[in-house]
Amino acid sequence: MKTARAVQNLKPSYIREILASSQSDGVISFAGGLPATESFPLGLMQQAFTDLTQHSELFQYAQAQGYAPLLKQLRQSYEVFDSHDLLMTSGSQQGLDLIARCYLNPGDKVVVESPSYLGALQVFQLAEAELLTVPQLSDGPDLEKLQQLFETQSVKYFYLIADFHNPTGISYSLEVRRGIARLCQKFQVTIIEDAPYRELRFRGETLPLVSSFYPQGAIVLRSFSKIACPGMRLGLIEAPRDWIQQLIKVKQISDIHLNSVLQYVLLQLLTHPEFPGHLLTLRKLYRERHDLMLGQIHATMGDKVTVKPVSGGMFLWLTLNDVTGVDMMDLADKALKAGVAFVPGTVFTPQQNGLNANCRLNFSHSSEEDICTGIQRLNKIF
């Protein structure tokens, strides 16, 4: 059967393919954006799972917006503006999909950074949006270039990841956050702020969301994949009330509602007295793995590569200093054969070209031993 035009235009997902290949025995994978499996707070959820049998109402059809006691708790903990509302989604990925279905027409212009999160690029491409790119500097998107785009194109949305960007790991400075909000307000561009890594800061001070400087023109996506477990598929959209009303309609058509059972478990987890301790442990673990990977790269690869420390999240962004005659995609294939997987930078661009000197390395998922062995294997390939 012939697929829809938008599906025909979709490129095969390199990440899905490399994740599949990197699951073979003996391959150390720095490719996926996977949390540390051993860090999942299963113990803190045990009682909630046991109690489920007392709650038959959780197994009935429910409201599309989400499980009311959880929504109430999240309103409080995220200090949601009175003018705003929440919608529970199946991971922030579904949040992106709902936004595209509800608010994007084919040909609408969406600015994304180069590089940006592949899953978002694919959602916008499926909606047949026109993707425009703004380069990323060390403290966030290039504001001059962003302004030029806003001045010359009728841009509808700016999709951004201000905290521990995927794939580069960087966190925007306060000045850049303010600057983006100012420009978006001036040119009436809606901000889509994706914040799945925000709670994973292991160094420095938490900075305000970009959206907090222009809340009336912003949608925030949150995820519980990185602080609980991705397999639970729980995420959240926060936006002005009337926008959420429209999104609820689309969500209901899409899947009636998110499963209430795991929303109940999430509420018990988030309100568990030991949950703050879980977050501290997680941040400590990721800081140690980050420091180890960075140290190993510097020790083995020296000035062959440039890689900067990050203050949170899960990724390092590596640049090969001399790429004469190098094809990073080809290197990734060779690396896989040598037993280590990473994702080439090219994959994170809308046209899948450019960024040939770069690759993304995940440090959250591998053990200390695997980080050391994996970096040695990578060094031989580079």
Ligand SMILES: Cc1ncc(COP(=O)(O)O)c(C=O)c1O
């Ligand atoms: C920037 C970004 N947005 C969204 C997602 C999807 O997260 P979720 O598991 O909540 O769907 C990811 C996953 O890695 C991500 O990196």
